[in-house]
Amino acid sequence: MVSKKQTSLLSSLIASFFIVLRRSILLIFTPYKTMRRISAEKDYLQLFWIAMFVLLYFLIIGFVKILTFLVLFLGTVAVMYAIGRGWKKPVNLSNILFSFSYGLLPTTIWFYLSLALFYLLPPPRTSSLQGKIFSVLYVSFSLSLLLWKLILTYLAIRFSLKLGFYSTMFTLILYILCILAIGYFGFTLSISKVPFI
Numbered sequence: 001m002v003s004k005k006q007t008s009l010l011s012s013l014i015a016s017f018f019i020v021l022r023r024s025i026l027l028i029f030t031p032y033k034t035m036r037r038i039s040a041e042k043d044y045l046q047l048f049w050i051a052m053f054v055l056l057y058f059l060i061i062g063f064v065k066i067l068t069f070l071v072l073f074l075g076t077v078a079v080m081y082a083i084g085r086g087w088k089k090p091v092n093l094s095n096i097l098f099s100f101s102y103g104l105l106p107t108t109i110w111f112y113l114s115l116a117l118f119y120l121l122p123p124p125r126t127s128s129l130q131g132k133i134f135s136v137l138y139v140s141f142s143l144s145l146l147l148w149k150l151i152l153t154y155l156a157i158r159f160s161l162k163l164g165f166y167s168t169m170f171t172l173i174l175y176i177l178c179i180l181a182i183g184y185f186g187f188t189l190s191i192s193k194v195p196f197i
Contacts (some may be wrong), residue, residue: 016045024105031151039159041098051103053197057111065192072182072197079178083171084161091161099156106149107196110142115196 017060023046026034058066084091121134153175157167165168179195 010177012045013048016043017049019043020046020049023102027102027105027152028148031148031155035099035102035152035155036159038102039095039099039156042094047097047101048183049105052103054108057108061115065196068186068191069196071153072195073100073104076175076197079175080157080171084163086168087161087163089162095160096156099160101108101154103149103152104197106145106152110145111194111196113141 008174023034023038054069055066058069075102077093080100081091081093082095084096117138150172154168154172157163157171158165161168163171163173179197183195185193
C-alpha cells in the first residue's frame with residue numbers, strides 16, 4: 001500500500017520534471033522572461049532532475065569526470081556569490097544555484113549530441129561532400145549552442161546577482177576568462193578537452 005506521503009513525493013517529482021522540461025523549451029524562445037522566473041525559484045526538485053540529466057551523461061562516459069564537473073560548477077556558484085557580495089548586492093545562494101543549473105542546458109545538449117555523433121559517425125570523418133556538410137552543420141549547431149549558453153549565462157548573472165548591464169557584462173567577461181584559463185589547463189593536463197560548465 002502506497003502512503004499519502006509517497007504519493008505526494010511522486011506527484012511532486014513528476015510535476016517538477018514537467019516544469020524543468022517546459023522551462024528548458026521556454027529558455028530557447030523566451031530566455032529573458034524564463035530566466036527571471038528561474039532565478040526566483042524555490043522548488044529544489046527541479047535541481048534533482050537537472051542533476052540526474054547531467055549525472056546520466058557522466059555515467060555513460062565515465063564517472064571519474066564528475067569530480068571535475070562538481071568542482072567547476074560549485075566553484076562557479078561560489079565565485080558568483082563572492083562577486084555579488086563584492087558588488088554589495090543582496091545575494092541569495094539559491095538564486096545563483098537555480099540560474100546556473102538551468103544555464104547548464106546548452107552545455108548538456110552539446111555533450112550528449114557530441115557523444116551520440118561519436119558513436120554514430122566516429123572519427124576520422126571523410127573530406128567528401130557529405131563529410132564537409134556534416135562538419136559545417138555540426139560547427140553551426142555548436143556555435144548556436146555557444147551563443148545560447150552566453151545569453152543564459154548573462155541572464156543568470158544579471159538576475160541572480162541583481163546587477164545592471166555594465167556590471168553584468170564585466171562579470172560575464174571575467175567569468176569567460178576564468179573558464180578559458182580552466183579549459184586551457186584542463187586540456188594541457190588531459191583532464192578534459194572542453195570544460196562541462
